[in-house]
C-alpha cells in the first residue's frame with residue numbers, strides 16, 4: 310500500500326469504536342448507563358473495534374477515519390475508552406484519529422480533556438450533553454470550546470433533526486439551534502454538526518450566514534437512514550462543498566456502501582473536498598501545519 314500522504318485522502322469523519330473489554334461487558338454497562346442501554350442494549354446493535362474498522366476501511370478504500378466512542382456517564386468508562394482510542398491512533402500512525410469522550414457533568418472532565426489533547430487527540434465527540442446532563446450553552450461547555458480552540462481541536466456534536474420519527478439515540482445531543490448558537494459564540498472553535506446538522510444547513514443558503522460561519526462542518530452520518538437518497542447532494546448545494554464531511558456512523562452503516570452513495574451525488578471538485586479535503590483541513594489545523 311502506498312504511504313498515506315501519497316494517496317488521495319478519503320476520510321470517514323464519523324465512526325464509533327469500543328475497546329474489546331467494553332464489548333464483553335456491554336450488558337453490565339447497559340444496566341448501569343441508560344443512554345448506553347438506549348443505543349447498545351439491543352444485542353443487534355453492533356459494537357466495533359479497531360480490527361473491524363480497519364477491515365471496513367480496506368473494503369471502502371478509505372485512507373483515514375475520525376473515531377469516537379460513546380458518551381458514557383461514568384468517568385471510568387470514559388477513561389477506558391479514551392485510552393483505547395488514543396492507542397488506536399498511535400497504532401495506526403493516525404490513519405485513525407481519536408475523538409475522545411468527555412462528560413462535562415463530571416468534576417475533573419477538564420483534566421481528562423487536557424490529558425487527551427496532550428496525547429494527540431484530534432478533538433472530542435460524539436458529544437451528547439442531554440444524555441449526560443450538561444448544558445451545551447452553559448459554562449462548562451464554554452470552557453470546552455475555549456480549550457478546543459486553543460488546541461485547534463474539533464468538537465463533534467450529535468445533532469438531531471427536531472421533526473420526524475423517533476428512534477434509539479435520536480435525542481441526547483443538541484438541536485440545530487444550539488449548534489448555531491455554539492458556532493456564533495465560539496467562532497474560533499471548529500464544530501461538526503453530525504447527521505446533516507439536524508437541518509441547520511437550510512440556513513447556509515443565506516450568503517451572510519455561509520460566509521460568516523466557516524467554523525462549522527456538517528457530516529453525512531446515517532444520512533440515508535434518516536433522509537432520502539438525494540439528501541447529500543442537496544446538503545452540498547445548501548451548505549457548500551467546503552462545509553460537508555463524509556461520515557458513515559460505522560458500524561451502524563457500512564462505509565463502502567455509504568461512500569458509494571455519497572460519491573454518486575457529487576461532482577469531482579465537491580467530491581475532493583467532501584470525501585477527504587475538508588477532513589484534512591481539520592487535521593492540519595490541529596497539527597498546526
Ligand SMILES: [Zn+2]
Pocket residue numbers: 435467468503504530
Ligand atoms: Zn450521532
